[in-house]
Amino acid sequence: MLKIQLEEATKRFQYEWIFKNLNLTLESGQSLAVTGGNGSGKSTLLKCFCGAIPLTSGKINYTLENQSVSDSDWFSHLTIAAPYMELPEEYSLKELLEFHFKFKTCLPSLSISEIIEILYLESHAQKSISQFSSGMKQRVKLGLALFSDVPLIFLDEPTSNLDKKGIQWYQDLMEKYLQDRIVVVCSNEPREYEFCTQKISLEDYK
Ligand SMILES: Nc1ncnc2c1ncn2[C@@H]1O[C@H](COP(=O)(O)OP(=O)(O)OP(=O)(O)O)[C@@H](O)[C@H]1O
Numbered sequence: 001m002l003k004i005q006l007e008e009a010t011k012r013f014q015y016e017w018i019f020k021n022l023n024l025t026l027e028s029g030q031s032l033a034v035t036g037g038n039g040s041g042k043s044t045l046l047k048c049f050c051g052a053i054p055l056t057s058g059k060i061n062y063t064l065e066n067q068s069v070s071d072s073d074w075f076s077h078l079t080i081a082a083p084y085m086e087l088p089e090e091y092s093l094k095e096l097l098e099f100h101f102k103f104k105t106c107l108p109s110l111s112i113s114e115i116i117e118i119l120y121l122e123s124h125a126q127k128s129i130s131q132f133s134s135g136m137k138q139r140v141k142l143g144l145a146l147f148s149d150v151p152l153i154f155l156d157e158p159t160s161n162l163d164k165k166g167i168q169w170y171q172d173l174m175e176k177y178l179q180d181r182i183v184v185v186c187s188n189e190p191r192e193y194e195f196c197t198q199k200i201s202l203e204d205y206k
Pocket residue numbers: 013014016018036037038039040041042043044045
């Protein structure tokens with residue numbers, strides 16, 4: 001069981017308050033939608049959540065099976081799919097998946113070839129990522145995040161670059177693979193976060 005607690009979490013860049021005094025608790029099986037207009041701080045909160053940048057004040061506590069997890073270890077328990085994260089373009093899809101799953105354990109029920117099939121990329125397994133369309137890259141990012149056996153998943157604008165069929169694919173995937181994990185979705189599109197059990201708007205924390 002994973003638990004995340006934000007206590008009076010506050011972030012400021014120079015003179016700009018991004019969010020102030022944010023308190024919330026998330027436990028395994030729960031999911032959070034973070035909404036807010038462009039530039040309201042969704043991606044910033046996500047980066048704080050995963051320890052990539054520090055809070056200005058307040059605290060984020062991670063506990064796994066009632067044991068506190070240190071900031072430097074958060075990374076091994078989470079995955080992120082976000083538009084600003086690059087994929088290694090020189091790898092083929094198969095090489096990328098093999099590389100990724102050397103660092104993160106794959107969900108026990110899945111093999112690399114099954115993942116390629118779920119991504120609808122069977123005929124592109126040997127093609128280099130640099131030759132993938134933006135929608136294909138987005139499916140790969142979501143696959144890397146969802147099919148890793150981690151208790152915490154962060155998704156920033158998860159259906160960006162996906163067409164109608166891709167959006168339906170994302171929604172089906174979330175239904176099937178969320179399992180007992182915590183998922184945080186930064187988005188302004190209800191279709192991306194309809195399944196979430198909690199929702200906050202960053203405009204309420206200025
Ligand atoms: N490293 C940084 N230094 C200074 N300001 C920053 C930095 N990163 C982000 N900001 C500012 O923080 C604010 C929030 O940006 P952020 O990217 O978190 O918003 P967002 O809600 O994710 O936006 P969008 O919906 O457009 O993706 C913006 O005003 C941005 O310019």
